[in-house]
Amino acid sequence: MYLTRDEELILAGEEGESSRKAMELVVALGKIYGAEDLIEITSAHLSGASYKTIGDGGLKYLEDMAEGGAKVSVPSTLNPIGMDRERWREMHIPQAFAEKQLRIIELYKSMGVSPTCSCTPYLGDNVPSLGDHVAWAESSALSFVNSYIGARTNREGGPGALAAAILGRTANYGLHIDENRRPTVIIEAETDGSVFSYSMLGQAVGMAVGGGIPYFRGVEPTVDDAKTMSAAMAASGSVALYHVEGVTPEAGNFDISGLEKVSVGAKELREAYDKLNTADDIQLIALGCPHLSRKEMKDIATFLKGKKKKNKDVEIWFCTSSKIRAECADEVKIMEEFGPVLADTCMVVAPIEGIFKRTGTNSAKAGNYLPTLCSQDVVCRDILKLMEVVL
Amino acid sequence: MILRGRAISPGKAEGRVLKLNGTFSFLGGVNASTGDLNTGEGNVAGKVFVFSGGKGSTVGSFVMYDLMVHGKAPAAVVNRAAETIVTTGAVISSIPMVDRIDIDLLFNGDEVTVNGDEGTVEIKGTRMIRVVSSALLNESGRILLLQRPDNARSFPGTRSLVAGKIEAGEDIESAAVREIFEETQIHVSKPAASMPPIYVREGDIVWEVYPFLFRAGDQEPILNKENVSCGWVAPDEIKNDRSVVPQTNDVVKKMLRSIAGQQ
Numbered sequence: 001m002y003l004t005r006d007e008e009l010i011l012a013g014e015e016g017e018s019s020r021k022a023m024e025l026v027v028a029l030g031k032i033y034g035a036e037d038l039i040e041i042t043s044a045h046l047s048g049a050s051y052k053t054i055g056d057g058g059l060k061y062l063e064d065m066a067e068g069g070a071k072v073s074v075p076s077t078l079n080p081i082g083m084d085r086e087r088w089r090e091m092h093i094p095q096a097f098a099e100k101q102l103r104i105i106e107l108y109k110s111m112g113v114s115p116t117c118s119c120t121p122y123l124g125d126n127v128p129s130l131g132d133h134v135a136w137a138e139s140s141a142l143s144f145v146n147s148y149i150g151a152r153t154n155r156e157g158g159p160g161a162l163a164a165a166i167l168g169r170t171a172n173y174g175l176h177i178d179e180n181r182r183p184t185v186i187i188e189a190e191t192d193g194s195v196f197s198y199s200m201l202g203q204a205v206g207m208a209v210g211g212g213i214p215y216f217r218g219v220e221p222t223v224d225d226a227k228t229m230s231a232a233m234a235a236s237g238s239v240a241l242y243h244v245e246g247v248t249p250e251a252g253n254f255d256i257s258g259l260e261k262v263s264v265g266a267k268e269l270r271e272a273y274d275k276l277n278t279a280d281d282i283q284l285i286a287l288g289c290p291h292l293s294r295k296e297m298k299d300i301a302t303f304l305k306g307k308k309k310k311n312k313d314v315e316i317w318f319c320t321s322s323k324i325r326a327e328c329a330d331e332v333k334i335m336e337e338f339g340p341v342l343a344d345t346c347m348v349v350a351p352i353e354g355i356f357k358r359t360g361t362n363s364a365k366a367g368n369y370l371p372t373l374c375s376q377d378v379v380c381r382d383i384l385k386l387m388e389v390v391l
Numbered sequence: 392m393i394l395r396g397r398a399i400s401p402g403k404a405e406g407r408v409l410k411l412n413g414t415f416s417f418l419g420g421v422n423a424s425t426g427d428l429n430t431g432e433g434n435v436a437g438k439v440f441v442f443s444g445g446k447g448s449t450v451g452s453f454v455m456y457d458l459m460v461h462g463k464a465p466a467a468v469v470n471r472a473a474e475t476i477v478t479t480g481a482v483i484s485s486i487p488m489v490d491r492i493d494i495d496l497l498f499n500g501d502e503v504t505v506n507g508d509e510g511t512v513e514i515k516g517t518r519m520i521r522v523v524s525s526a527l528l529n530e531s532g533r534i535l536l537l538q539r540p541d542n543a544r545s546f547p548g549t550r551s552l553v554a555g556k557i558e559a560g561e562d563i564e565s566a567a568v569r570e571i572f573e574e575t576q577i578h579v580s581k582p583a584a585s586m587p588p589i590y591v592r593e594g595d596i597v598w599e600v601y602p603f604l605f606r607a608g609d610q611e612p613i614l615n616k617e618n619v620s621c622g623w624v625a626p627d628e629i630k631n632d633r634s635v636v637p638q639t640n641d642v643v644k645k646m647l648r649s650i651a652g653q654q
């Protein structure tokens with residue numbers, strides 16, 4: 001692998017221990033994926049924020065990094081944490097968990113990472129442009145920025161993305177390179193146009209093709225549709241980039257003649273739906289996987305305005321970023337009548353196992369992870385259908 | 392002897408091999424406070440931990456860090472093929488790591504030195520011996536297998552191709568031709584196929600084996616004392632079990648495919 005003189009010096013420790021360790025990691029990862037050199041990045045998005053997922057090993061790692069003086073050199077945002085910073089008691093979070101979680105956030109802050117913790121930084125906190133090279137972790141977010149925006153990132157892991165953020169560089173391989181962004185399969189898709197049907201479409205496509213780079217025809221996803229579809233495809237499969245004819249910026253760049261075609265319509269969406277639904281009743285309705293957008297907040301508030309929550313046995317969590325919660329004060333007021341609007345956390349990375357057993361969600365991504373990461377049985381429905389339970 | 396792979400995580404370490412044959416997930420696979428493998432197959436602390444490659448949750452990288460914090464990390468990691476999770480864990484935890492190593496050549500308990508800067512694994516107390524191993528192909532498409540005596544020094548009682556040591560200073564192809572004549576009285580000239588060397592571990596010896604394929608025409612073997620019997624065998628009848636010297640089947644199939652490609 002070719003390193004510039006400056007990069008060699010960093011590897012030799014000239015810029016301190018934390019930069020040397022970061023360079024060792026970026027170089028090692030580049031090596032195993034055949035990178036020829038490093039490439040400058042304009043932003044990073046880091047996973048490994050919830051104490052629930054990274055544990056004591058991860059916490060100690062961050063403490064050592066921070067103590068070593070690690071500082072990010074490009075704008076960097078962080079994934080959702082295991083609780084709302086202020087309202088964790090409403091989420092039934094134990095004190096000991098809360099203390100460690102708050103410590104993790106402090107450590108990232110001390111390294112210069114933006115303290116907003118969201119899986120949708122592309123909605124305002126960290127927005128790349130077409131052609132930008134970035135180093136993003138969080139499978140749903142990196143797929144969105146690769147696909148809908150046309151920025152370029154591989155599927156970075158937490159420490160790899162942090163190392164790239166410190167150096168302002170990542171290894172140049174995979175989806176950073178034009179040729180590797182070529183579609184591998186055509187999806188003849190059909191939805192009913194609802195956000196929920198795009199979630200099921202993502203689930204069905206992930207189930208059908210696994211990985212690769214799907215090229216969609218027959219659909220016109222909006223930002224919210226693409227948000228949930230990206231998340232679903234990265235959870236049921238390992239899709240990190242897709243194109244949509246007439247919608248995504250790079251769709252027209254490739255000759256797609258001769259590619260295999262797969263039809264994904266009502267039947268496949270139904271199969272995806274059946275696979276995700278494993279419960280009949282629910283104790284918690286958790287919305288915001290990925291985090292609710294301004295439009296989703298508005299739609300939910302409009303629907304709930306003037307209604308009353310009748311079923312007190314079912315809790316509702318609305319999950320969004322602190323930025324969007326702050327911007328949507330009117331909507332939040334209406335929604336709070338039904339349940340807390342939680343910032344910078346979600347039901348998947350919060351320790352809800354032991355508190356709830358059955359959770360309702362409108363997200364295929366959450367439907368994939370709630371059983372494995374949170375021991376939940378799942379009801380997966382459109383938001384309005386979920387709300388019927390409490391109205 | 393020294394195995395050459397690829398440097399992944401820098402540093403140098405010595406230790407005894409703890410080997411698993413498959414892929415491994417640090418999350419769920421090991422207790423981070425004690426180093427005990429959850430399958431009961433041993434403890435990774437201070438060992439040269441050898442396995443095919445990583446799998447499972449990305450949190451596995453932090454489990455490796457946690458092992459290091461508890462003083463229970465492996466001394467080094469050796470993989471066939473490195474992936475993100477174990478690579479990340481090894482680098483952040485300063486555990487030397489090398490990949491692209493044929494882990495079949497490493498045995499549990501071997502004393503080894505892993506050099507994560509050079510990408511090498513040195514196995515102490517082993518030596519390498521260079522040998523030729525030739526498949527003879529007759530006119531009906533059959534391969535000659537020789538039966539070794541039960542008191543043979545290497546792989547006793549098994550069936551093998553026509554094999555023998557390369558003498559000091561001897562050209563490899565000439566060694567193959569010589570061994571074939573000594574053991575079977577069959578004359579051959581140029582090989583129809585050959586392969587880069589393969590490596591087979593037997594006790595303290597690593598055999599560096601240079602495979603060849605020669606056409607024997609209609610010649611029939613006349614054995615010397617080195618082998619007890621022989622037979623022409625259809626390629627599909629060569630087994631993958633312990634009755635045959637390791638990798639014989641693989642090597643024969645590969646060379647037959649290569650001559651099929653030439654025709």
